[in-house]
Amino acid sequence: MTPARETTPAALPRTALPGPGRRQSATSPPARTHLPECIPAPRDCTIALVWVPSTAFAAVGPQAAELIAAQTPTDVYGPVRTLADNDGALLLVGVGLNRMTALHLAEQQSGRQLPVRWARAADGRVIMVETGSCSEGFPRLEPWLRPLARTTQVGESQWSAYPAKKTLAAAVEAMTADQNVTHCANPHCLACRDSVSGGPIGRVPLG
Structure with missing residues (x-):
């Protein structure tokens, strides 16, 4: 996605990553966070953060709020899907495909059910959320x-x-043709075994 054109830089106050399940934008009261003291940003640029338990996303730019709003405890990789729907791009900086988070969404779109974890939500409840595996x-x-x-x-x-x-479409095509294509080099990896077999059996009560 095209980044916002930089104008006169503005510094954000020292803030912190919102607690699980909380959202914050640069225009809302700061939550308790630990972001760097100064983050250069255009004055007309929105900075949005969300942290569904186990999977956090941050977005900067005029469409930041739209991207972040797509994530819920029952749709963890929603921001990735929204990015793709808006013809965005995935950038790997000094890392390989094993660090491309978006491919977990491709796993889901290929018919796999993602693994689940138990996590504590902002209101103190213990909930089940989807997460990426190996x-x-x-x-x-x-x-x-x-x-x-x-x-x-x-x-x-x-x-x-x-x-x-x-990229998502190509990955889905590859996985649909052969689910074993993403199995890691460890033949005994239980996470890969479960993923290529389709993931958890039965309906999982998320959120």
Whole structure:
């Protein structure tokens, strides 16, 4: 997505990541957080944070609030789907496909049910939320995703940008054809075994 054009920089007050299940934007009262003391940002730029237990997202720019609003305890990777729907891009900075969080959404779209964890919500309740599992096998998707990547070298770091919508579609196609394609190198990995088998059995009461 096109970043907001930088104007006169403004510094945010020292704030903190919101507690589980809480949202904050730069225009709302600060929650208890621990962000860096000064974050350069355009005056007309929205900064939004959300932290559903176990999976946190942050967004900066004119569409930040829209992206973050897509996440709920029952739709953890909603911001990734909204990014793709808005023709956004996925950027890997010095890391490989095993760190592309968006591929967990592709797992879900390929028919897998994501693993669940128990977490404490903002109101103190213990709830079940979906989460990503082992991602060490994601580099095996490279043959499908490499044609989509725009890669450059920045110093000793390799940066790669992928169109989100096409990347998810290519990953879903690969996983649908062979669920074992994302199994990591460890043949005894229980997380991969469960994922490629379809995930938890039966309906999971989320949230």
